Amino acid sequence: MRHLRKFLESDNTFALMAGPCSVESELQMRTVLEHASIGSLVRGGIFKMRTRPDTFQGLREQGIEIIKELKKEFDFDFITEISDPRQLELLDSVTDMYQIGTRNMYNYELLKEINNYKKPVLLKRGLSATIDEWLGAASYFSNLKNNEIILCERGVRSFDNKLRNMLDLGSVIYLKQNTQYKVVVDPSHSMGHAQYVKEASYAALCAGADGLLIETHPTPQAALSDKDQALSLEEFAQLSNTVKELLKVFNKELFHTNLDYMNAQSKEIYTNA
Numbered sequence: 001m002r003h004l005r006k007f008l009e010s011d012n013t014f015a016l017m018a019g020p021c022s023v024e025s026e027l028q029m030r031t032v033l034e035h036a037s038i039g040s041l042v043r044g045g046i047f048k049m050r051t052r053p054d055t056f057q058g059l060r061e062q063g064i065e066i067i068k069e070l071k072k073e074f075d076f077d078f079i080t081e082i083s084d085p086r087q088l089e090l091l092d093s094v095t096d097m098y099q100i101g102t103r104n105m106y107n108y109e110l111l112k113e114i115n116n117y118k119k120p121v122l123l124k125r126g127l128s129a130t131i132d133e134w135l136g137a138a139s140y141f142s143n144l145k146n147n148e149i150i151l152c153e154r155g156v157r158s159f160d161n162k163l164r165n166m167l168d169l170g171s172v173i174y175l176k177q178n179t180q181y182k183v184v185v186d187p188s189h190s191m192g193h194a195q196y197v198k199e200a201s202y203a204a205l206c207a208g209a210d211g212l213l214i215e216t217h218p219t220p221q222a223a224l225s226d227k228d229q230a231l232s233l234e235e236f237a238q239l240s241n242t243v244k245e246l247l248k249v250f251n252k253e254l255f256h257t258n259l260d261y262m263n264a265q266s267k268e269i270y271t272n273a
């Protein structure tokens with residue numbers, strides 16, 4: 001939790017939270033964690049909310065074990081979605097921040113349950129939620145401080161279906177000027193195609209976002225969920241370099257605790273084993 005806390009308590013820092021849509025295997029997550037551009041805030045779905053039941057539903061218990069083991073080697077904070085209070089006990093052992101997915105923003109009983117756990121939350125905007133409805137959902141977290149609640153704009157459903165969703169950067173500008181919450185943008189679910197993710201990310205930064213939640217995968221085309229929108233690790237590294245440059249204009253710093261030190265340690269353990 002210490003990386004996340006540091007980010008939540010800081011001003012003028014910009015966080016890159018990255019990782020695959022779904023945790024798929026130990027090797028996949030290890031490859032992500034060992035990549036130099038990946039910082040200490042790592043995402044990965046364990047219980048997936050899929051549109052159809054015949055698609056990959058997440059590794060569930062097995063995914064928890066993978067993250068538990070990797071946390072012994074790598075010093076990262078883990079962000080994952082919770083979709084049902086019955087997952088709380090399992091997820092609590094590996095999660096540093098609960099992600100509430102777009103489909104659950106209106107699930108007020110779930111929000112109340114999570115409020116009892118007093119862990120930071122990342123609250124995604126509902127598919128067609130107004131800003132007021134989104135803020136109403138955020139107010140369910142009465143046990144959390146304002147800076148422990150991150151609002152995540154991930155695009156809304158609109159009249160246009162060319163892209164996966166319509167990225168509403170207006171919401172970011174509004175929320176930054178009128179609320180105390182940190183606001184991040186998920187360009188992956190907004191755009192739905194990897195080729196648009198970089199530009200959407202830079203635009204979000206310029207709109208005043210405090211960070212980005214980005215899907216990355218060692219081999220995007222083989223991803224078990226959301227393969228079209230995942231950036232390769234190399235693409236993510238390029239994005240991260242440009243983000244660093246852009247932040248200078250806004251007098252902000254990239255929040256990035258490099259995992260190198262832990263990596264070096266883990267590699268040693270790994271080769272000695």
Ligand code: PEP
Pocket residue numbers: 021045049100101102103124154189
């Ligand atoms: C996700 O982050 O993988 C996800 C399912 O996002 P959303 O709830 O925004 O669709």
Ligand code: MN
Pocket residue numbers: 021022189215225226
């Ligand atoms: Mn996804």
